[in-house]
Amino acid sequence: MDISVVIPLYNEDESIPELYAWIERVMKENKFTYEVIFINDGSTDRSWEIIEELHQREPEVVRGIKFRRNYGKSPALYCGFEQAQGDVVITMDADLQDSPDEIPGLYHMIMDEGYDLVSGYKQKRYDPLSKTLPTKLFNATARKVSGIKNLHDFNCGLKAYRKAVVKNIEVYGEMHRYIPYLAKQAGFDRIGEKVVHHQARKYGQSKFMGLNRFVNGYLDLLTLWFLSTFGKKPMHVFGFLGTIMFFIGFVAAFVIGVGKLWCLANDIPQRLVTDSPYFYIALTMMIIGTQLFLTGFVADLVSRSSAGRNDYQVEETL
Numbered sequence: 001m002d003i004s005v006v007i008p009l010y011n012e013d014e015s016i017p018e019l020y021a022w023i024e025r026v027m028k029e030n031k032f033t034y035e036v037i038f039i040n041d042g043s044t045d046r047s048w049e050i051i052e053e054l055h056q057r058e059p060e061v062v063r064g065i066k067f068r069r070n071y072g073k074s075p076a077l078y079c080g081f082e083q084a085q086g087d088v089v090i091t092m093d094a095d096l097q098d099s100p101d102e103i104p105g106l107y108h109m110i111m112d113e114g115y116d117l118v119s120g121y122k123q124k125r126y127d128p129l130s131k132t133l134p135t136k137l138f139n140a141t142a143r144k145v146s147g148i149k150n151l152h153d154f155n156c157g158l159k160a161y162r163k164a165v166v167k168n169i170e171v172y173g174e175m176h177r178y179i180p181y182l183a184k185q186a187g188f189d190r191i192g193e194k195v196v197h198h199q200a201r202k203y204g205q206s207k208f209m210g211l212n213r214f215v216n217g218y219l220d221l222l223t224l225w226f227l228s229t230f231g232k233k234p235m236h237v238f239g240f241l242g243t244i245m246f247f248i249g250f251v252a253a254f255v256i257g258v259g260k261l262w263c264l265a266n267d268i269p270q271r272l273v274t275d276s277p278y279f280y281i282a283l284t285m286m287i288i289g290t291q292l293f294l295t296g297f298v299a300d301l302v303s304r305s306s307a308g309r310n311d312y313q314v315e316e317t318l
Contacts, residue, residue: 001033001034001086001087002032002033002034002088003027003103004037004083004084004088004089004090005034005036005091005092005103006037006077006081006092007038007039007094008073008076008077008093009040009094010042010047010070011043011044011047012043012094013043013047015094016050016094017054020062022100022101025100026100026101026103026104032103034061034086035060035061035063035086036062037064038051039064039067039079039080040066040067041067041075042071048066051064065080065083072174073174074171074174074175074176077091077171077179078172081171084163084166086163087163088107088163089161089163090107090158090159090160091158091159092157097198097199098120098198099196099199102120102158102194106158106160115160115162115191115192116161116162116165116183116189117159117160117179117183117190117192118160118192118193119153119156119159119192120156120159120194120195121151121153121156121194121195122153122197123198124198135155138154139151139155142221145181145221146181150192151180151193152193154180155177161183162188169183170182173220177220181224185228233300234300235297238292238295238296239292239293239297242290242291243289245285245289245292246290249282249289250282252278252282253282253283256276256278
């Protein structure tokens with residue numbers, strides 16, 4: 001099979017028939033063998049009924065996954081990736097803002113140009129400024145942290161993947177924003193970008209507005225950076241910070257003690273060590289340093305006993 005189209009959706013009953021007809025036309029014009037996987041993420045409208053109707057009409061092409069409740073985009077993509085059978089997996093949103101006419105170009109970039117992942121770039125957007133400005137700031141941060149300098153829009157729903165990529169990454173929580181980063185960490189570093197057409201929303205309103213979307217995005221990016229850098233070696237960061245803090249606190253306490261002894265030896269009046277705020281600062285730093293070191297030690301024990309401690313990506317065996 002050439003292409004699997006994975007479409008997560010939530011309350012998009014108005015756009016599903018039009019989107020599927022558009023995909024069907026593009027696939028037939030280019031003579032692709034394909035499947036379309038709709039993941040109904042707890043919709044409360046007629047979305048699932050429409051998916052069932054499409055499946056009855058095209059049982060070999062249309063597949064559906066129905067969640068009992070709304071879990072989010074990442075779980076929907078994870079389940080869609082598990083079911084995908086195509087050599088190239090293409091994801092898009094169901095709101096008709098992503099154009100299926102981009103599918104042939106994305107497919108050829110994967111199959112003919114050798115990319116592992118191609119992300120769409122909506123250079124001209126029809127979103128309000130309240131959404132586009134934070135998106136630009138977020139993408140600038142993501143480029144810096146991930147080291148993927150050539151992507152302008154990490155969160156674009158229109159992406160194409162080599163099949164091996166989606167079978168070797170785990171999308172969870174709200175990590176769908178960072179699939180290129182996850183792919184890079186799994187060893188798929190041929191990541192490209194394609195300028196794609198962005199259309200104004202035709203039906204309803206966006207399901208992904210709100211300030212918490214951007215706050216959560218930064219928290220997820222920080223989590224992913226830490227896990228990818230220190231996930232299998234937490235002692236390297238906690239132990240290092242703990243040692244530095246303990247050493248500084250110990251030196252400070254030593255200096256205070258030596259100063260007190262020198263004053264006593266020379267009969268110089270000196271207030272009690274415990275009257276000095278520097279003593280408590282030094283003591284606090286030593287305690288925090290010890291706690292950080294022990295945190296790293298415990299985290300290392302947890303990492304070593306984790307079921308995925310030796311989960312490495314093997315591309316081929318002979």
